[in-house]
Amino acid sequence: MLSPASTETVRATLPAVRGAIGEITPLFYDRMFAAHPELSRDLFNRGNQANGSQRRALAGSIAAFATALVEHPETRPDSLLARIAHKHASVGITADQYGIVHRYLFEAIAEVLGGTVTPEVAAAWDEVYWLMANALIAIERRLYEEAGVANGDPWRTCRVVARLQETEDVVTFLVAPVDGGAIPAARPGQYVSVQVQLPDGARQIRQYSLSGRPDRALQFSVRRAAGEPAGEVSHHLHDHVHPGDRLLVSAPFGDVVLEDGDGPVLLASAGIGGTPMIGMLAHLAATGATRRVIVVHGDRDPLSHAFRADLDQLVRKVPDASAHVWYEHPATDWPAHRTGLVDLTGVPIPADTTAYLCGPLPFLRSVRAQLLTAGLHPSAVHYEVFGPDLWLGHDGS
Structure with missing residues (x-):
């Protein structure tokens, strides 16, 4: 060195x-x-x-x-x-x-x-x-x-084959290569980059986690981000991209992926961070996983919770899975101990659990600290962030 x-x-x-x-x-x-x-x-x-x-x-x-x-x-x-x-x-x-x-x-x-x-x-x-x-x-x-792409050229032209409105500010897109070629292989937890041409001519790129595993398409979900220019690509996708339109989409990448095994796994997310976790959960359900699966999610309120119905359905498909959801502002009767921010105190977590986290940096720090207190080794806690990683170099990264 x-x-x-x-x-x-x-x-x-x-x-x-x-x-x-x-x-x-x-x-x-x-x-x-x-x-x-x-x-x-x-x-x-x-x-x-x-x-x-x-x-x-x-x-x-x-x-x-x-x-x-x-x-x-x-x-x-x-x-x-x-x-x-x-x-x-x-x-x-x-x-x-x-x-x-x-x-x-x-x-x-x-x-x-x-x-x-x-x-x-x-x-x-x-x-x-x-x-x-x-x-x-x-x-x-x-x-x-x-x-299977050329060095420096991960792009394929894809057609939008479906668009699903998950919540008021989250849309799911299903895309497939226009040339009819095979759907790129992806591991649960990975993301794709999407490039769009904006009104000023700029070709801006953003990454979006794969949020499901359809047979003949890649599926990713986009939250409408606030602010300019921070939200310029998400706003463009929400406002201008519909079935039949074309997008440049990269091959799937990402180093935080669900590893095979029989040990217990925890999938913890907050807000739009639930997208890679719902993709991992969909993989576990589709492959008949029998391992213990603990799903933890925090959100602003039930209407903001993308994939709420999918979470319930997928958890029922995995024999030893449980879901634990917190809302900061519940809209209906909701348990007091599940109101506010995610608190793992009452969630049984085996010491040999492998954890995957995705969400805002304060959420990642809080949940990681709680997991280490619960006895998990730092090497067993993996995280994904949207945007630049401001936590590089920490133990467990």
Whole structure:
């Protein structure tokens, strides 16, 4: 991994880089987008750029990778790399783009840190960057091969074959390749990227979890997101995409997938985070699973709870499954101990349970802490987030 000399240099300068990265990343992105506006227009999520989450995620991933290199030099942080590589593959990142990022990132580092960046420091951090970049390039190349797509081109033109209104602000789309080809293989818990052309000509991309397993289509669900430009793609899909229309949809990707086995499994979600969990539950029901399945979901109210009926039906199909639902604002008579936020205190959870979580970051933190208190090992708790991962590098990630 990192050479001994670079390890000591990175260890010594990591606090300074970490402390300045809030200044480095805006400068980096501004300059890169000025030189390559096509990246901002057609590749990077404009909503995440506007709210700063993409910049915080980049800072967190670089700091986490550098920290792992100096603290655990014999172990590559594969969980961190896999999370990033799957997202990259789903939008068609190519090896040459790492060179573009390197140029503008290191220009920003040099400008912000000034004389601190000696040739020795620059060489050490250059080594960190290319260790991470080359590892990601290799993983992404493998992911493209496994998906059966060309390197950097995960897209297929699909036709919308059905549209289902789940709630007032959640719509499910079923799509199939227009060429009549086979539906891409997917594992329960994965997502697809969807690319749409917006009125200003930008081709923006968003990821949506697969929320079911129909035989001749891919099924994903979209919540109408608030704010602009954060919700520009979801608004477009809700307002303008109907059966018969065409969409560019990627092959399925995602590293948080339901693993086979007989041990107990917990599927915990909040809000639209229920989409990958309902996909996992549908897989368990369709494959005749007999393992213990604990489904936990929190939502604002019953009308906001997408797949509420599906959850009831699927739980009844799995012999040893149970559902535990919390509403912050119940519309009808509802047990007091299931009103408010998710509280696992009264839910029996075997110590050998494997848990899968999806939802907002506060929900993930709360539920993960409760599961660790209940006796689960950090390695048994897996999570998926929508948008940039602001939790990279934590135990159990």
